[in-house]
Amino acid sequence: MEHILIIGGGVGGALAHDLALRGFRVTLVERGALLSGTSGRHHGLLHSGARYVLHDLETARECFEENQILRHIAPRALESNDGLFVALDAADMDHWDRFIDLCAQAGIPAEPLSAALALTLEPELASSIEGAVRVPDASMDAWRLPMQFFATAQCNGATIREYCDVQALHVSNRTVKGVDIRNHRLNRVERLDADLVVNAAGPWAAKVAALADLQIPLRTVPGVMVSVPGRLNNMVINRLHPAGEGDIIVPQRNLSILGTTAWMADDPDVVQMPPDQVSRLFELCSRLIPRVREHEPHAIWHASRPVLAQGAEHDPMRMSRGFDCVDHAAYDELEGFVTLLGGKATTMRAMAEQTADLICRKTGRDRECRTREKVLKPYRSYYRIDVRRWDA
Amino acid sequence: MHNKNQHVTLRILRFKPGQIDPPRFQNYTVSVEADVDPTILDCLEEIRLNQDPTLVYRHSCHHSSCGTCACQINGIPRLACTTQLRQLPTDQVISLEPLKGFACIADLAVNMDVLFKDIDPLWSGLKIDEPDAGTSPQGIQTWQRLEDCIECGCCISACPKMHAGNRFIGPAALTAINRECTKSPGSRKKLLALAGGDRGVDKCKRVLACSRVCPTRVYPSRHIEDLRRHLKNLIANKLLK
Numbered sequence: 001m002e003h004i005l006i007i008g009g010g011v012g013g014a015l016a017h018d019l020a021l022r023g024f025r026v027t028l029v030e031r032g033a034l035l036s037g038t039s040g041r042h043h044g045l046l047h048s049g050a051r052y053v054l055h056d057l058e059t060a061r062e063c064f065e066e067n068q069i070l071r072h073i074a075p076r077a078l079e080s081n082d083g084l085f086v087a088l089d090a091a092d093m094d095h096w097d098r099f100i101d102l103c104a105q106a107g108i109p110a111e112p113l114s115a116a117l118a119l120t121l122e123p124e125l126a127s128s129i130e131g132a133v134r135v136p137d138a139s140m141d142a143w144r145l146p147m148q149f150f151a152t153a154q155c156n157g158a159t160i161r162e163y164c165d166v167q168a169l170h171v172s173n174r175t176v177k178g179v180d181i182r183n184h185r186l187n188r189v190e191r192l193d194a195d196l197v198v199n200a201a202g203p204w205a206a207k208v209a210a211l212a213d214l215q216i217p218l219r220t221v222p223g224v225m226v227s228v229p230g231r232l233n234n235m236v237i238n239r240l241h242p243a244g245e246g247d248i249i250v251p252q253r254n255l256s257i258l259g260t261t262a263w264m265a266d267d268p269d270v271v272q273m274p275p276d277q278v279s280r281l282f283e284l285c286s287r288l289i290p291r292v293r294e295h296e297p298h299a300i301w302h303a304s305r306p307v308l309a310q311g312a313e314h315d316p317m318r319m320s321r322g323f324d325c326v327d328h329a330a331y332d333e334l335e336g337f338v339t340l341l342g343g344k345a346t347t348m349r350a351m352a353e354q355t356a357d358l359i360c361r362k363t364g365r366d367r368e369c370r371t372r373e374k375v376l377k378p379y380r381s382y383y384r385i386d387v388r389r390w391d392a
Numbered sequence: 393m394h395n396k397n398q399h400v401t402l403r404i405l406r407f408k409p410g411q412i413d414p415p416r417f418q419n420y421t422v423s424v425e426a427d428v429d430p431t432i433l434d435c436l437e438e439i440r441l442n443q444d445p446t447l448v449y450r451h452s453c454h455h456s457s458c459g460t461c462a463c464q465i466n467g468i469p470r471l472a473c474t475t476q477l478r479q480l481p482t483d484q485v486i487s488l489e490p491l492k493g494f495a496c497i498a499d500l501a502v503n504m505d506v507l508f509k510d511i512d513p514l515w516s517g518l519k520i521d522e523p524d525a526g527t528s529p530q531g532i533q534t535w536q537r538l539e540d541c542i543e544c545g546c547c548i549s550a551c552p553k554m555h556a557g558n559r560f561i562g563p564a565a566l567t568a569i570n571r572e573c574t575k576s577p578g579s580r581k582k583l584l585a586l587a588g589g590d591r592g593v594d595k596c597k598r599v600l601a602c603s604r605v606c607p608t609r610v611y612p613s614r615h616i617e618d619l620r621r622h623l624k625n626l627i628a629n630k631l632l633k
Contacts, residue, residue: 032440033450033460033501040452076517079537141538143458144517163448163498184446185498187411227455234535252457253538253608269441299431299474301454379517383508 001025002363005179005194007166007208010039011343012200013149014352014371020156021374022356022367027192028158029181031165031204037268038202039146039345041303043225043250043259045236046070046078046138047346050085050110052321053102054095054242055313059321060106063346067136070145070349074376077145081251083137083236084118085110087130088287092241099240100133110135124232124289137236139252146348147379155377164190169197169211169337176212176336196359199339203268203304209339214332216339217309220268221316223260224277224302228295232256237288243317246284255298258285262316268304308342323347325355327362338362397423400482402435404447405489407496415496419485420444424477432488433461433472436500449500456607459542462549463500464489469549471607491549493562507545510565510586515572541567541610547602553595560595561586563602563612570615573622584626587619 001024006012009030016028030036049063071078087093096112103110111134118132119125125132154160161181167189168180178193199208203220231251239247250257258281265271278300286292305321313319323343328334338358343351353369360367399421407415420439424430430438433451440447450460454473461472466480466487480486494502518536547563548554554562566587573583587593593616602612 032448033452035452035458036450040458041454044453044457077538079518080535081537139538141457141517143452143460144538163501165445184448185408187408187446225455234537251537253540253542255455255457257455299455301473303454378513380508380511380513383505384513 001365002195003027003193004196004198004359005029005192006198006200007179008037008200008202008204009034009150009160009162010037010146010200010202011340011348011351012198013146013153014348015198015200015340015355016153016158016160017149017156017376018349018352018356018369018371019359020153020158021370022360022365024359024365026153026158027194028153028160029164029166029179029192030160030162031184033162034150034160035143035146037204038303038305039348040143041301042142042345043248043257044140044142044252045248045250045259045346046140047344048083048135048137049106049108050083050099050103050133050135050137051238051243051248053099053106053108055318056320056322057102057106059347060102060108062322062350064106064108066347066350067138069372070140070346071138073349073371073374074145074148076378077141077148079139079252081137081139081235083135083238084113084122084132085135085238085240086118086125086132086288087240088126088128089130092239093130095241096131096133103133103135108135122233122235122237124291125237126288126290133240137238139236139250140345141252142345144379146345147382148376149348151379151382152374152377154382166208166211171212171334174334176334194336196336196338196362198355198359199337200355203306205306205339205341212328212334212337214328214334216326216341218341219307219309219316219319220265221262221305221307221319222265222268222271222273222302223262223305224273224281224300225260226258226278226281226300227255227298228258228292229298230254230256230295232289232291239288245317246281247288249285249289249292256292258282258292262305264316265304271302271304273302305344306342323351323354325351325358327358329362396426398426398482399423400435400477401485402439403485403487404499405487406499407490408446408498417487424482429476429478431473432465432475432477432486435477436472436488448498450502457542459544462491462544462546462607464491464549469546469605471544471546474607491545493548493551493554494545502545504543504545507543507548507562507564510561511543511568512572515568516575519571519575539571540608541571542608544607546605546607547612550601550605552599552601553597558595559591561589561591563596563616566593566596566619567610567612567615570618573619584619584622588623593620593623
C-alpha cells in the first residue's frame with residue numbers, strides 16, 4: 001500500500017487512524033509535542049452544534065453528527081453533563097423560537113426550560129435569566145480525546161514522530177515526492193519519501209503550502225481563554241444569541257473555562273493578545289454566572305483557529321468553522337499533495353474521513369471508512385506499545 | 393531597576409542524544425514587560441519561537457488539564473503552564489530540568505512510559521461527580537466527570553523512593569489503583585494484590601513529597617494510606633475467618 005506522510009500532530013492523528021484502518025502505510029510528523037498547536041489547546045467543548053445554528057447550519061449539523069460518533073468511539077474522554085443555552089434578556093429571547101426551530105432542522109435535541117428549572121440545574125446562573133434550552137453539549141478532555149486517535153493509529157502500525165519540523169518539500173515533475181525534516185531531538189536533517197503528503201498543519205498549513213510556493217485560502221483566528229479555579233457550573237453554559245465573544249463557560253475537572261474571543265492574525269507563531277481581552281471575558285461571562293467576578297485567573301492562554309476563508313463574512317466570530325480538503329493536483333497542477341483546511345476539534349474525525357476518501361480516490365484504492373464504528377483504544381495505550389518511537 | 397522591561401535568565405538543561413550528550417546547561421534571557429506576568433511555559437514558547445527553534449519540551453492545553461508540561465523548576469517538579477514567572481525569584485537565574493525518574497527524550501521532554509507502565513489503559517479516567525451538597529441539582533450525582541489526576545509525573549519526580557533503585561510502583565500508579573478500587577469493586581482483590589505486592593505500598597516511606605508537589609491536589613500519599621488501610625482490613629478479615 002502507498003506510504004502517506006501527514007504533516008501535523010493535531011487533527012492529523014484522526015487522519016493517521018483512518019488511513020491506518022484502510023491499510024495505508026502512515027507516517028506522521030509533528031514539529032513539537034503531539035497536540036501542542038491548536039487541537040489540544042481549546043476550551044474542551046464537545047459541541048452539540050447548537051452554537052452554530054443561527055449562522056452556520058451546515059457546521060451545526062456536522063457537529064451534532066460527530067458529537068454522537070465521538071460519544072460512541074471515545075466515551076471515556078467526555079464528561080456527561082449536557083449544555084444550556086441561556087437567554088439573559090429580551091434581546092436574547094428574540095432568538096428563542098428561531099434557535100429551537102434551527103436546532104430541530106439540524107437534528108439537535110433542544111429542550112426549552114423555564115428560568116426556574118434552569119436555575120435548579122445550575123444555581124450559579126444569574127437569577128434574572130429569561131429561560132434556557134438544554135442541548136447535548138459535553139466537556140471533553142482536549143488532550144486525552146485526540147490522544148486516543150494517536151494510540152489507535154500507532155497500534156495499527158502508523159509511525160508517529162514528534163519534534164520533527166518540515167523544512168522543505170521534494171518536488172519533481174510537478175509531483176511532491178517527500179519532505180526534509182529537521183529532527184530536533186537528534187539535531188539533524190532527514191529525508192522522508194512518500195507517495196502522498198498531507199498538509200494537516202492547522203493554522204500553520206499556509207506555511208507548509210508556501211514551501212511549494214502555494215497559497216491557500218486560510219485565515220489564522222486566535223482566541224483567548226481563561227480558566228478560573230473551582231467548578232462554577234456542571235453543565236456547559238452558553239449564551240443564547242448569535243455566537244459572540246465571552247459567551248461560553250465550560251466546566252472541566254475542578255476548573256471553569258471562560259471562552260472566548262476572536263481576532264485575525266497574520267502568523268500563528270507571532271500572536272499578540274490584544275489588550276483588555278481578559279477583563280472583557282470576565283465581564284461578559286459574569287453576565288451568565290455572576291460569581292465569575294470573584295475569581296482570579298488560574299491560567300490565561302490563547303489558541304489559533306485555522307479558518308477557511310470563504311464567503312462574504314468578515315466577523316471572525318461568525319466566519320464558518322467548516323472544513324475542506326484541497327487536492328493541489330486539481331487547483332495548482334501539483335500532484336501528491338493534499339491540504340486539509342479549517343474545521344474544529346469536534347469535527348476532526350469527519351475531516352479525516354473526507355481527506356482519506358480523497359486519498360483513496362487519488363490512489364485508486366477502494367477502501368471504506370471504518371472510523372464511525374471503531375471504538376478507539378484508551379489514550380494510555382500510546383505509552384504501552386512496544387515500538388521504538390524515538391529511533392525511527 | 394527603572395527599566396520598563398525586566399530581563400530574566402533561564403538556565404535550561406539541554407540534551408540531544410549523541411549531540412548534546414552528556415546534558416549541559418544553556419542560559420537564555422527573556423525580556424518581560426513590567427505589567428505582565430508570563431508563565432514558565434510562555435517563556436519557553438518565547439525562547440523556541442524567537443531564539444532557539446531546537447528547544448524541545450512537551451506542552452498542550454496551557455491550563456493544567458493535560459499534564460504534559462511538568463518539569464523541574466528551580467529543583468521542584470511543577471507544571472510550566474501554571475507557574476508564574478513572578479512567583480519565582482526573578483533576580484536570580486531560574487533553572488529548568490526534565491522530570492526525574494523518566495528517560496529524557498531531548499531537553500525538557502521525557503518519555504512518560506514509567507508513569508503509564510503500571511496503570512492499566514482500561515482503568516477509567518472518569519469518576520462519578522462529587523457535587524457540593526445543597527447547591528447541586530437533582531440527578532447530577534450520576535453524572536461523570538474527568539478524574540482530577542492529570543498524570544503529569546510530578547509525584548514520581550518528587551518521590552525519593554522512585555529513584556533509589558528499589559523498584560517502587562510509585563505514587564501515580566498507587567493513586568490510580570486506589571481510585572479504581574472505588575470504581576470497580578469487582579476488581580478490588582486483584583488491585584489490592586498489586587498495591588500489596590513487592591513493588592507496592594511497603595516501598596513508600598511516607599516522605600509525602602508526592603502530595604506536596606501535586607498540581608491538582610490529588611494528594612497521592614492519602615491514596616497510599618487508603619490502600620494500606622484496605623490491605624490491613626483484608627488481612628484482619630482473613631485472620632478472623
